Amino acid sequence: MTNGHGTPTPTVTDEEEEHIHLPGPSWWPFALALFLTVAMSGLTILPHYGAAASAIRWIVALVIFAIGAIGMAWSIISWGLEVSEA
Amino acid sequence: MATYAGAVAPTGRRFQNSALVDWITTSDHKKIGILYIVTSFLFFFIGGVEALLLRIQLTRANLQIISPELFNQLFTMHGTTMVFLVVMPILAGFANYLVPLMIGARDMAFPKINALGYWFFLFGGLFINASFIFGQAPNAGWYNYANQTELQFAPGLNEDFWALGINILGVASLASAVNLVVTILKMRAPGMTMNRIPLFCWTTLVMAVLILGAMPSLTTASIEIFFDRHLGTSFFQVGTSAGGDPILWQHLFWFFGHPEVYILILPAMGMISEVLPVFSRKPVFGYAFVAWSTVAIGFLSFGVWAHHMFVAGLPLVAQGFFAITSMVIAVPTAVKIFNWLGTIWGGALNLKTPMLNALAFVAMFTIGGLTGVMVAVVPFDWQVSASYFIVAHFHYVLFGGTMFGVFAGTYFWFPKITGRMLDERLGKLQFWIMFIGFNVTFFPMHIVGMLGMSRRIYTYPAGLGWDGFNTIETIGAFVIAVGAAIFAYNVWYSLRHGEVAGDNPWGAFTLEWATPSPPPVYNFKQIPVVRSRRPVWDTDHPEDPDWRRGH
Numbered sequence: 001m002t003n004g005h006g007t008p009t010p011t012v013t014d015e016e017e018e019h020i021h022l023p024g025p026s027w028w029p030f031a032l033a034l035f036l037t038v039a040m041s042g043l044t045i046l047p048h049y050g051a052a053a054s055a056i057r058w059i060v061a062l063v064i065f066a067i068g069a070i071g072m073a074w075s076i077i078s079w080g081l082e083v084s085e086a
Numbered sequence: 087m088a089t090y091a092g093a094v095a096p097t098g099r100r101f102q103n104s105a106l107v108d109w110i111t112t113s114d115h116k117k118i119g120i121l122y123i124v125t126s127f128l129f130f131f132i133g134g135v136e137a138l139l140l141r142i143q144l145t146r147a148n149l150q151i152i153s154p155e156l157f158n159q160l161f162t163m164h165g166t167t168m169v170f171l172v173v174m175p176i177l178a179g180f181a182n183y184l185v186p187l188m189i190g191a192r193d194m195a196f197p198k199i200n201a202l203g204y205w206f207f208l209f210g211g212l213f214i215n216a217s218f219i220f221g222q223a224p225n226a227g228w229y230n231y232a233n234q235t236e237l238q239f240a241p242g243l244n245e246d247f248w249a250l251g252i253n254i255l256g257v258a259s260l261a262s263a264v265n266l267v268v269t270i271l272k273m274r275a276p277g278m279t280m281n282r283i284p285l286f287c288w289t290t291l292v293m294a295v296l297i298l299g300a301m302p303s304l305t306t307a308s309i310e311i312f313f314d315r316h317l318g319t320s321f322f323q324v325g326t327s328a329g330g331d332p333i334l335w336q337h338l339f340w341f342f343g344h345p346e347v348y349i350l351i352l353p354a355m356g357m358i359s360e361v362l363p364v365f366s367r368k369p370v371f372g373y374a375f376v377a378w379s380t381v382a383i384g385f386l387s388f389g390v391w392a393h394h395m396f397v398a399g400l401p402l403v404a405q406g407f408f409a410i411t412s413m414v415i416a417v418p419t420a421v422k423i424f425n426w427l428g429t430i431w432g433g434a435l436n437l438k439t440p441m442l443n444a445l446a447f448v449a450m451f452t453i454g455g456l457t458g459v460m461v462a463v464v465p466f467d468w469q470v471s472a473s474y475f476i477v478a479h480f481h482y483v484l485f486g487g488t489m490f491g492v493f494a495g496t497y498f499w500f501p502k503i504t505g506r507m508l509d510e511r512l513g514k515l516q517f518w519i520m521f522i523g524f525n526v527t528f529f530p531m532h533i534v535g536m537l538g539m540s541r542r543i544y545t546y547p548a549g550l551g552w553d554g555f556n557t558i559e560t561i562g563a564f565v566i567a568v569g570a571a572i573f574a575y576n577v578w579y580s581l582r583h584g585e586v587a588g589d590n591p592w593g594a595f596t597l598e599w600a601t602p603s604p605p606p607v608y609n610f611k612q613i614p615v616v617r618s619r620r621p622v623w624d625t626d627h628p629e630d631p632d633w634r635r636g637h
Contacts, residue, residue: 020608023197025111033205036257037213040250048237049318079198 039068122179165228190275289356354491366433450486475535523565
């Protein structure tokens with residue numbers, strides 16, 4: 001038997017045609033990676049050790065980091081709770 | 087008898103209305119593989135532009151076309167881009183696409199972790215490259231030696247971008263590696279024993295194990311850089327009472343860095359181990375030797391890291407040890423080359439574009455390997471360390487080797503991935519232009535390196551005998567760029583007008599060729615049962631199947 005393009009197909013199991021299950025799509029891998037990058041961006045602008053830095057820079061860095069960290073936690077939890085489609 | 091192809095609606099994997107949403111949310115290993123490959127080629131363009139700017143600056147003596155600060159950022163980002171954003175992910179992309187098909191599985195073991203790996207890679211790459219927007223791209227070289235990374239020498243954000251970006255990319259690599267290991271070990275089709283998996287799967291498996299062993303060393307070390315800079319620790323600070331040592335960075339980096347060389351080359355070796363037999367119309371010569379030499383290379387690669395540090399003042403015993411291990415690792419590598427030559431020897435050679443690239447891999451990688459053995463000799467290494475000889479050596483390995491292997495793989499599997507053939511005439515034109523451009527660019531670097539030209543210098547005075555060679559190298563770099571442009575055009579043209587490929591246009595042997603082109607979302611309607619190393623050959627040639635010979 002050929003597969004329609006002239007190439008014979010190898011032998012396959014003789015069992016009943018099986019139910020094919022594949023995992024569904026998910027936003028959470030994308031979201032988790034995005035929020036990790038946001039968190040890293042916050043860390044990047046964190047003032048260096050011993051450097052004189054304004055309070056605003058500290059606040060901006062920590063806020064960006066916090067957004068990233070909270071987003072990561074949200075992504076991980078939501079991913080874990082995601083209903084696997086059957 | 088059932089067939090693989092067929093209209094089966096799988097459950098679980100929904101089809102979105104929006105193509106963009108479909109690609110962003112996909113957990114299909116084939117789509118993720120395509121995302122890796124396309125993104126890597128886009129980063130290849132960026133890294134290539136960086137290389138051209140470097141070459142323009144070095145064309146003649148005393149040029150000041152770009153600033154020294156930008157030059158430092160460009161050579162750092164060129165190396166970082168090519169290693170972490172091009173070669174590693176493009177190999178991961180082919181592995182993602184091909185491994186489940188080759189072993190008769192429907193997907194990777196952890197499809198969503200697989201997607202996570204890709205998104206970490208993409209965002210990590212964008213994160214590091216975003217540093218250019220601030221004019222503060224990493225500038226301490228791709229191996230980022232301490233204490234150039236310490237605050238007193240690098241007060242800007244440059245090294246922060248590098249340390250944190252490498253961590254994002256490190257997580258991406260680990261996610262991909264775990265997936266590949268589990269998939270290959272646990273998801274093989276019935277009869278697909280480890281003694282029968284395609285050699286690309288063997289090399290991918292060893293590559294993934296190397297990532298798991300080596301990458302934590304780099305991610306840990308880059309976190310320590312971050313701590314030094316932000317928390318006042320002194321892991322790599324010289325002369326502090328806390329006992330830091332910049333040499334510690336070199337050990338941690340190269341404990342990752344040398345296995346990394348094999349992470350970058352082994353899957354390409356696997357690719358040509360698939361291409362050479364098909365275009366020689368023979369089984370691969372010495373399957374077991376190729377497979378076990380891969381394992382040997384992986385094992386030995388963790389014992390050679392300090393040959394990058396011969397000029398760092400290692401004890402004599404350590405120098406001797408690492409010199410010997412660096413020479414020993416050439417043995418399993420030579421076994422591979424011997425087996426590839428044995429494969430094509432006496433074969434009915436079909437010199438299509440994939441085969442040309444595969445043969446170029448063997449020749450160019452052999453040159454790079456031989457110069458590798460030369461720099462394993464300690465006194466010779468002292469003379470050429472950090473010179474353009476080293477630049478020539480690793481470009482012969484990573485461009486002459488890996489990238490020609492990747493082009494071989496791209497021309498070979500493009501029909502399977504897209505359903506269309508790449509244009510053969512354009513392919514051969516691109517191959518010869520790139521092959522010539524590559525050698526014109528990198529071979530003279532051996533000579534200027536021997537003449538004393540250090541890598542990473544911004545400019546140089548006239549009268550040292552370097553000018554002519556550097557001019558030739560720059561011309562060669564632009565020839566390579568022409569070849570890359572032809573490749574891009576070929577992809578664009580062939581996707582629209584390319585010949586329809588059919589399922590197995592090359593008459594290849596492994597299981598991915600038993601699926602339609604491109605394969606359906608579920609790969610196989612029914613999981614195949616495998617009886618030899620060349621299952622498609624067996625069904626194509628029922629009068630002479632491999633399994634009768636016990637393969």
